[in-house]
Amino acid sequence: MALATAPAAGAVGILRLSGPGALEAGRRLAPGVPASPVPRHAYLASFVDAAGRPLDEGLFLYFRAPHSFTGEDVVELQAHGSPRLLQLLLARVLEDARVRPAHAGEFTRRAFLHGRMDLTRAEAVADLVAADSEAAVRAAAAGLSGGLATRVRALEEPLRALHADLEGVLNFPEEAEGADEDSGPRVAALRAEAEALLADSGRSRLVRRGARVALYGPVNAGKSTLFNRLVGEARALVDDEPGTTRDVLEARVEWSGLGLSLLDTAGLRETPGRVEALGIARTREALAAVDLALLVLPPGATPAEAEAWTREAGATPMLRVAGKCDVARPPEDVGLPVSGKTGEGLEPLRAAVLSRLWGEGTPAAVALVSERHADALRRTAEALGRAHEASRLSTLEVLSGEVGLALEALGEVSGTSASEALLDAIFQRFCIGK
Numbered sequence: 471m472a473l474a475t476a477p478a479a480g481a482v483g484i485l486r487l488s489g490p491g492a493l494e495a496g497r498r499l500a501p502g503v504p505a506s507p508v509p510r511h512a513y514l515a516s517f518v519d520a521a522g523r524p525l526d527e528g529l530f531l532y533f534r535a536p537h538s539f540t541g542e543d544v545v546e547l548q549a550h551g552s553p554r555l556l557q558l559l560l561a562r563v564l565e566d567a568r569v570r571p572a573h574a575g576e577f578t579r580r581a582f583l584h585g586r587m588d589l590t591r592a593e594a595v596a597d598l599v600a601a602d603s604e605a606a607v608r609a610a611a612a613g614l615s616g617g618l619a620t621r622v623r624a625l626e627e628p629l630r631a632l633h634a635d636l637e638g639v640l641n642f643p644e645e646a647e648g649a650d651e652d653s654g655p656r657v658a659a660l661r662a663e664a665e666a667l668l669a670d671s672g673r674s675r676l677v678r679r680g681a682r683v684a685l686y687g688p689v690n691a692g693k694s695t696l697f698n699r700l701v702g703e704a705r706a707l708v709d710d711e712p713g714t715t716r717d718v719l720e721a722r723v724e725w726s727g728l729g730l731s732l733l734d735t736a737g738l739r740e741t742p743g744r745v746e747a748l749g750i751a752r753t754r755e756a757l758a759a760v761d762l763a764l765l766v767l768p769p770g771a772t773p774a775e776a777e778a779w780t781r782e783a784g785a786t787p788m789l790r791v792a793g794k795c796d797v798a799r800p801p802e803d804v805g806l807p808v809s810g811k812t813g814e815g816l817e818p819l820r821a822a823v824l825s826r827l828w829g830e831g832t833p834a835a836v837a838l839v840s841e842r843h844a845d846a847l848r849r850t851a852e853a854l855g856r857a858h859e860a861s862r863l864s865t866l867e868v869l870s871g872e873v874g875l876a877l878e879a880l881g882e883v884s885g886t887s888a889s890e891a892l893l894d895a896i897f898q899r900f901c902i903g904k
């Protein structure tokens with residue numbers, strides 16, 4: 471039992487019970503509901519305290535196992551969204567000795583345990599709840615309807631078949647003769663597929679947590695003005711005094727559905743004041759940690775200066791912007807002409823940033839491969855790499871052993887070979903009531 475809605479005032483607050491005793495426990499609060507309610511029918515009912523005094527009037531819903539979210543009997547009490555009222559209702563159901571509060575993620579975990587969804591779909595539920603950009607919502611929704619599950623299954627099934635063939639040849643050499651013949655190419659194809667899935671993990675990270683993009687460059691180049699323009703409000707202080715920005719400022723935007731954190735940084739220069747030098751150190755830290763650095767060059771920057779500033783980005787991908795283009799038209803090769811003051815060049819800049827971060831295609835179409843999935847897929851691909859070696863150089867036992875390891879690692883993604891400890895780790899990140 472748990473609240474299914476946020477513990478804050480709202481139009482409706484939902485209390486959800488799951489398990490064999492859900493109906494009886496729920497009816498103690500709503501005695502007006504028939505003993506055998508029609509499943510999935512919304513009953514308007516009075517919710518009452520122990521003395522039968524009304525606490526609220528709300529909707530009572532009964533989902534009969536297995537046709538519910540968890541696959542168990544589920545009852546929902548949909549009350550008015552008053553946190554204090556919901557506490558009273560919770561306390562009332564908890565008087566029933568069979569009822570206890572749900573653990574974080576327990577409803578979804580039960581859905582998983584009852585085979586309602588594989589692990590990737592269960593995780594997509596949490597991704598959806600946490601999504602804070604349109605791309606993250608769409609990618610999680612695709613995962614919820616089985617996007618990643620389908621791709622994992624398309625890998626897991628042939629892998630399992632290969633393992634069965636190899637074990638067959640090992641255990642019944644007579645009957646299964648020849649079943650291991652094309653194992654080399656089969657292993658290679660499966661490995662390529664595991665690696666293709668793995669390749670989506672970088673993009674998944676961008677979708678899930680948003681991309682981080684820092685504006686940097688020499689003092690007074692117009693970074694803060696451009697930052698404000700991109701964010702759509704006057705967040706950063708702007709002044710013609712060089713060295714205005716000291717701390718790193720961060721603002722969240724959403725472009726083409728992709729969430730981005732934009733960072734404005736202290737301008738770089740040779741002889742800063744003491745506080746400004748601290749700011750410059752922070753700029754360098756920020757530059758090392760972002761997905762893309764936008765170098766804003768002032769009009770008249772020499773090619774040598776441009777080169778020197780470019781090197782500041784280090785290993786971070788970098789895009790050059792010729793700032794204050796309303797003052798002087800920059801030569802072609804300096805960078806994208808942009809003016810934070812007039813707004814000129816903003817659309818091409820956004821498009822260039824997105825294509826550098828994303829390349830072709832749309833962010834919403836990516837399969838959400840988490841760090842956890844990526845780790846398991848990496849182990850799958852590695853085991854398949856060793857299996858490929860073994861198919862050429864080693865015994866069938868070794869080959870089959872490696873294929874078995876690959877299968878086990880992949881099973882951690884779908885949940886077919888997930889340990890209790892792994893499930894604990896996954897579901898404890900969910901919220902209570904999910």
Ligand SMILES: Nc1nc2c(c(=O)[nH]1)N(C=O)[C@@H](CNc1ccc(C(=O)N[C@@H](CCC(=O)O)C(=O)O)cc1)CN2
Pocket residue numbers: 484533536537538539546
């Ligand atoms: N009020 C409410 N809204 C909610 C949920 C909920 O539990 N309660 N959900 C939960 O977090 C999500 C919806 N997820 C659900 C998934 C499956 C079933 C379900 O009853 N499935 C049955 C019947 C399917 C059908 O009739 O088509 C089944 O799969 O057998 C219900 C909710 C989002 N909205």
Ligand SMILES: Nc1nc2c(ncn2[C@@H]2O[C@H](COP(=O)(O)OP(=O)(O)OP(=O)(O)O)[C@@H](O)[C@H]2O)c(=O)[nH]1
Pocket residue numbers: 688689690691692693694695696707708709710711712713714715716735736737738793794795796797808809810811812
């Ligand atoms: N004409 C013109 N002036 C600009 C533009 N952008 C900024 N300025 C002016 O240039 C000066 C510096 O602008 P800022 O945005 O503070 O520059 P900054 O790069 O953030 O400077 P620091 O924080 O000191 O490194 C201010 O006087 C701005 O009004 C622009 O696109 N066109």
Ligand SMILES: [Mg+2]
Pocket residue numbers: 693694695706707708714715735736737
């Ligand atoms: Mg500034």
